[in-house]
Structure formats: C-alpha cells, structure tokens
Amino acid sequence: MKKLALTLLCASIAAPALAGGSSYVTGNVQLHDRADFNGSDVTSTLEAGHTFTTGTTLLVEFDGIQLGNTDYGTAEFKDTGVVDTDSSASAYTTLGIEQSFSVNDNLWVAAGYHHLLHDGEVIQYRPLVKVGYNFDNGLSISNRTRMQIQANNSIDSGVDITNDQVRLDNNVAYQFKDMPVNVKYNNVYYVNDGVNNDNSMEHELRATWTRAGVQPYVEYRNQESSAKSNPGHNNNVLVVGASYGF
Numbered sequence: 001m002k003k004l005a006l007t008l009l010c011a012s013i014a015a016p017a018l019a020g021g022s023s024y025v026t027g028n029v030q031l032h033d034r035a036d037f038n039g040s041d042v043t044s045t046l047e048a049g050h051t052f053t054t055g056t057t058l059l060v061e062f063d064g065i066q067l068g069n070t071d072y073g074t075a076e077f078k079d080t081g082v083v084d085t086d087s088s089a090s091a092y093t094t095l096g097i098e099q100s101f102s103v104n105d106n107l108w109v110a111a112g113y114h115h116l117l118h119d120g121e122v123i124q125y126r127p128l129v130k131v132g133y134n135f136d137n138g139l140s141i142s143n144r145t146r147m148q149i150q151a152n153n154s155i156d157s158g159v160d161i162t163n164d165q166v167r168l169d170n171n172v173a174y175q176f177k178d179m180p181v182n183v184k185y186n187n188v189y190y191v192n193d194g195v196n197n198d199n200s201m202e203h204e205l206r207a208t209w210t211r212a213g214v215q216p217y218v219e220y221r222n223q224e225s226s227a228k229s230n231p232g233h234n235n236n237v238l239v240v241g242a243s244y245g246f
Helices: 004-017
Strands: 021-032 043-053 056-066 093-100 107-118 121-134 139-150 155-156 159-161 164-175 181-193 198-209 215-225 232-245
Touching: 043 093, 093 121
Parallel strands: none
Antiparallel strands: 021 043, 021 232, 043 056, 056 093, 093 107, 107 121, 121 139, 139 164, 155 159, 164 181, 181 198, 198 215, 215 232
C-alpha cells in the first residue's frame, strides 16, 4: 500500500505536464469553538489536484494542520502516571484518484479511492462512489458515499476496537444566474462501526464568490461528536478559504 501511495503522489505532481485538462488548488483556515475537537482551536486544510480530459482526477490533501493552541490533550501515560496536555500532531495526508462519467448533459457518476496517511503510516482505506444531477435552472444535487476502513484495529481487554465508518455526503447547491454567487448545503452522516462510537451528523453551509480567478468562500460547520462518552453537536466552526482553477 505504501508503493500505491507513492505512485499516486508522483502522478499527482506530474499530471499537469503529462496531459491536458485542468488543475486546482484550494485551502482554508478553520476556527473551532471547541478547541480539543480537532486538537487545536485553529486548523487548516490544503488540497491540489488535476483533472485529465478523460475525467480522471488525481489529488493530494493535507488536513488537520494545527495553527493554534494545542494544549487540550488528556492522555495519561500508564507507566509514569503523567498527564500529557499537549495535543499537537502532524497533518493527515490524503492521496486520491477519481474517475467521473457523464451519463448525459445533466447526470454524472464517479468512482474512486482515497488513501489516508498519518506520520507516514496508513490510517484508512477509502473507496468511494459519487452521483450527481445538474438542473438547468442552477440547482444541483449530489451524493458521495465513502467507506473509511481502518488499516489496523486495536485490542483492548480482548475486545476488537474498530473505527470503520461509512461517510455519506448529501449536497444541495444553487448557482445564482444574476450574480456570481454559489450557495451549498452539505449534510454529512457517519455510520460508525465501533464499540465506543455512535453514528453522527454534521452540517455545512457554504457561500462562494464564483468570480473569474481566485474564488473566496466562507462556511459554517456544526459537528457532532460520535463518542458515546460525550455526544452532541458540540463543535461550531467558521471556515474562510479560497480556490483557484487553472
């Protein structure tokens, strides 16, 4: 699997020089009101990709880049009893490949695979499928269903502790015809297969200035914890970012 990850990364870097199509870069800064939800009160995400004329997209994403305070950990070392309050951690890296197909002028489908790594180790294997429909009046709907299969399970008191998930993204978007603005709502639902986790839901509402060139956006997120010990919609996030296609 490490060879696959290296191959995807090299291909994503070389793609623009090898064939026609379009490329993109996007990034954001996220302000969290519950700082320990993601290990820091301020995080960032960066992503770049290239889409070939064949409909194949290669991408790389760096997520969970910690920019703010990281003193929110509660890990206790059993051998010394010392409590570590530093939750600083390196970013997560996703290497992906997706292939889309146009069924007709409005309907499209896609399939792909995302490879999630942390500190050079595989964390999850993520096969996915997508389907979407673009109406002629500016409205569009889509779904992405992605399996998130944990690479290595842990054993606690003889119990197999897994964190396998199915993530369902259901999008509704509208592109205004009389002004360069797109609004989108994304409902994210996690089906969690683990003894310590319940199913959870997130809400994302984004407005994008769809101007030529750099397209800034602002987004509000409401994230529900899946932990059985602390359930509820307990992390509100303000996201400010921008995308550029070329």
